[in-house]
Amino acid sequence: MVESAMRHIEYFESLAFHDIVISVKATDIDAMIGNYRLLAKKCDYPLHVGVTEAGLPGYGTLKSAIGIGTLLLEGIGDTIRVSLTGDPVNEVHAAFEILKATGRRVTSPEIIACPECGRIQIDLEKIVREVQERIKGVKKPVKISLLGCAVNGPGEAAEADFGLAGGKGEGLIYKKGKILRKVKESEMVDALVAEILKDS
Incomplete structure (x- = not known):
């Protein structure tokens, strides 16, 4: 996945286009974290991080918190997306809680x-x-x-x-x-x- 992302980056750069945000999300947390760690070493473009198809709130929130939270604590990630089945309001709430728990954006007690x-x-x-x-x-x-x-x-x-x-x-x-x-x-x-x- 990272190789594919790098090929796309090279293509856009060949067109003198540099307004790029990159995402290499995956459902598997280990793969997702590994993808972003590798990509962060290879380029300086902003990274949009998340775990795809995480599932229902509960397990899906926990899975997202582990994946996204790990990367944020390592200083990797510029924007985030929590992907949960059901009401998208749950995704927004989970995203704010992850940002709060990692100290990246604390807007409430x-x-x-x-x-x-x-x-x-x-x-x-x-x-x-x-x-x-x-x-x-x-x-x-x-x-x-x-x-x-x-x-x-x-x-x-x-x-x-x-x-x-x-x-x-x-x-x-x-x-x-x-x-x-x-x-x-x-x-x-x-x-x-x-x-x-x-x-x-």
Whole structure:
């Protein structure tokens, strides 16, 4: 595929045409990544990256995130395309999430949350979902740490723009590494969201 792309480039260059963007997308992630890595070494034209026919949202999004994300983290890729079966709105949403996860275009908050181990003493999943829902309109690229225990919570929350370190039915609200106050579990979402919205 790369050889074919190079032949086309040579043809266009022979016509003094240089407004070129190149795509060597493939369904197989290994092939796709290999194609772009090789092409990036052979030319300086902008590269349009993506995994073709990735499938339904879910598996297809994961497949696209691995392929596109790998290349973006290596500095390869100028434009991206997520190809999913179904509503194209899902493709746009997935593309923005890939850009956000790789730090290439962060236009909304990033929520960092722990995987709920045996130390959790609050309903963290419910809290994460509520916070995520209530800050949907926030366009500021801030990091929000939501952790459910006193072991990792304080350290992670202190490194984020906003944070919650949960404990037994209560937690600490953080802003820019500083503890603002202690709140009951029933007040956590309101208290944290109020601080986030104040800064937005």
